[in-house]
Amino acid sequence: MDDQHSVTIKDIAQRLKLSPSTVSRALRGGTEIREETRRLIQEVAREMHYSPNPIALSLKEKKSKIIGVIVPEIANNFCSATIAGIEEVAYSRGYHVIIFQSHELYEREVTSIQLLTSRRIDGLILTISNETRNYDHLQALRGKGIPLVMFDRVCEEIKTHKVVVNDYQGAFDATCHLIREGFTRIAHVAIAPYLSITQNRLKGYEEALRSHHLPVKKNWIVHCDFDAMSIEKAVRQLFEGSERPDAIVASTERLAIGCIKVLREMKLRIPMDVALVGFSDNPLNKFMAPSLTAVQQPTFDIGQKSAELLIELIESKTPPKNYRTIEMKTTLDIQDSSRNLTG
Amino acid sequence: MDDQHSVTIKDIAQRLKLSPSTVSRALRGGTEIREETRRLIQEVAREMHYSPNPIALSLKEKKSKIIGVIVPEIANNFCSATIAGIEEVAYSRGYHVIIFQSHELYEREVTSIQLLTSRRIDGLILTISNETRNYDHLQALRGKGIPLVMFDRVCEEIKTHKVVVNDYQGAFDATCHLIREGFTRIAHVAIAPYLSITQNRLKGYEEALRSHHLPVKKNWIVHCDFDAMSIEKAVRQLFEGSERPDAIVASTERLAIGCIKVLREMKLRIPMDVALVGFSDNPLNKFMAPSLTAVQQPTFDIGQKSAELLIELIESKTPPKNYRTIEMKTTLDIQDSSRNLTG
C-alpha cells in the first residue's frame, strides 16, 4: 500500500538537495552544523517518518544493542518474573532482549551461547542449567569480549558481576521456622549438588539444624533432576527409611510443587503429616492447597539489577577493577504448609 | 584475551590469497565455484571459527530474521507458555524473538509496535491489550509491509492470519458443566466487552443458559479491567443484588484467581457457596484450594501455530489469497471448584 521501503537518510538528502553526511549530522546532533539547516532537516525527517535503521548502525558501530538472556525455562514463574525486570531496564536504556531456554540441559546452554554470540549480542545475562558443571562456554565469552552477568545459579569459577539472594540465610530462616513450629525431623530436597545455590541453601539448612542441636542426617538430604520421575523418586526415598521426616525444605519452586504432588499421591497430608517450605515467589502460593510457605526471592529486582550491571559493563570503556556480587534479601512468607496444627 | 574482533570473510580471503567474493560464494553454497576451492575455504573458515555476521546480512538482504511478539504480560502463564511455543518454531527456522509487554495498556502497545518496526522486524505476533479498540497501529503495519499474526485476542477489523481457540464452545461447555452439576444462578466475569474473546465466551455462556431454559441476567454479567480493584469491585457487585449467583464462569486465568481471592475475603466458600470455572492452563490449577476447574487452552500449540503462520507469511513471495483463522480445541478440566458437594 504505502512505501514498502523505509525512508533513509539518502531520501531526505535528495529531497533537500543536501548530502547524506549533512543529514546524518543534523539528526545525530553533531555540533558542526548550522542551526537552521538542522531544524529544516529534522522537520523533514519527522514529516517523512524517518527512523534510523538500527541494522546499519549496528554494522557501523559494531554494537547490536541486543542483550541475550538464557534461562532454564521461560514458562516458569521465577524466570519470567526475572525477565520482566531485565526487559524493563533494557528497554529504558535502548536495548532489546533475546531470550533462550536451556531447558535445564547443558548441551542447549552451550548451543544457545553459540547462537547468541553469532548474533553479535552486546552482552549476556544467564542463570546456568541444572546440568552445567563445565564453564568453558562462559569462559569463551570472555575471549570474545562479551560482557556477562550471572544471576541465581552462579559459579565461583567465572569472574564477573553476579546477582544472587542470601540463599544461606533464606534456607536457615526457613529451617528455623520449621523447628520453631515444633518439627524436628526435617528433610531437604534440592537440585544438582554442584550448583552454588544448592550448596548455600544446604549449608543454611544444616546450620539451622546444628544450632538447634538437631542431627544432620545424610539420607534426609536428596538431590534431583528436573523430570517428574526424579522428583518422585527422591521424595519417596525420604519416606522409605525407618525414621520418616516430619517436614521438608524444598530448595526451588518446582521442587516444592513436586513435593506437594508426590506427598498427595502418597496420601500424606501437608502439614499434618509432613510440613513444607519452598523457595518461590509465585503469587499463587497463597491460593494453593495448602497455601505454601516460601522463601520469597525478589525476582523482578534481580532482573533489573542484572540488566543494570550488564549495561554498565557494556557501556564502560574499561573493564572494571573488580567484579561485584550483589546479594538481595529474601523474606519468609509463612502460610499454612508449615504450620504445626497438632501442637 | 583472544580476538576481540570476530573473523570476517576478508580475513579468510587474506589468509588464502583469494577474493572476498570467492570466499562468500564458497560459504554460501553457490554453484559457480571449484569443488576443491570450496572445500579449502570451508575448512579454513571452520578452523578460524568464522561465523557470518547476521547484521551485515540483514543490511544486505533487508531482513532482520527477528520476529516481534507483543503480549500483555510475560509473567503470566498463558503468555509465557505461548511464547515458549513461538520460540521453539522461530529458532528452528533461524529466527530470533524480541518480546514486548503492553501491560494491558493501549498506549504501550502502540509504542511497542513503533519500537519494533524501527527495529526492522520481519514480522509480528500479537494479542491485543485489554484497552485496545483502535487498530490504526496494526493497519500501519500493513502499510509498511510487515506481516502480522494475531492470537487469542484478535479482531475482525484486521485481515490476517489468526490463531484462536473455540471460545464459544469452551464457555458453553463450562457453563453446561455447571448446570449439570446443579447450579442454576450462574454469573459471568469477563474482561473488556469489545474484545472478540469476551464476546465469544459471553455468547457461549448465554447460549448454554438459554438452551437449558435458564434466564440470562444482565447484572450477572460483569466486565473488569486488570487492576485488582476492578476485579474486586466487579465480583462484590455480583453479590449485592437480592438474588446471589451460586456459580461463576471467569473468562480468563487472572479473573479466576481474582475471584478466588475476593470470594475468600467475602468468606464465601468454593464450591459450597459459589462454584467457579476459569479459563486457564496453569499446571498449578490442580494444586489450588480448591483445585480449579478450567477451560484449558493449548497454549504451547497456539504459540507454535502462530509462529508457523507468521514465517509462512514472511517467506512467501506473494501475499496469500486469503487469510486463515485457525481454531484450536479447548478441553474442560474438571476439578473441585465446580463440584456440587451439596447435591
Next chain:
DNA sequence: CTGAAAGCGCTTACAG
C-alpha cells in the same frame, strides 16, 4: 558549515 570518500561485513550482477 557542507560534501565526497571510505568503510562496517556481506552478496551478487558483471567482466574476464
Next chain:
DNA sequence: CTGAAAGCGCTTACAG
C-alpha cells in the same frame, strides 16, 4: 571458475 565493483544505510575523518 575467480575477481573487482557496487551497494545495503549509516557515520566520520578529511577536504574545502
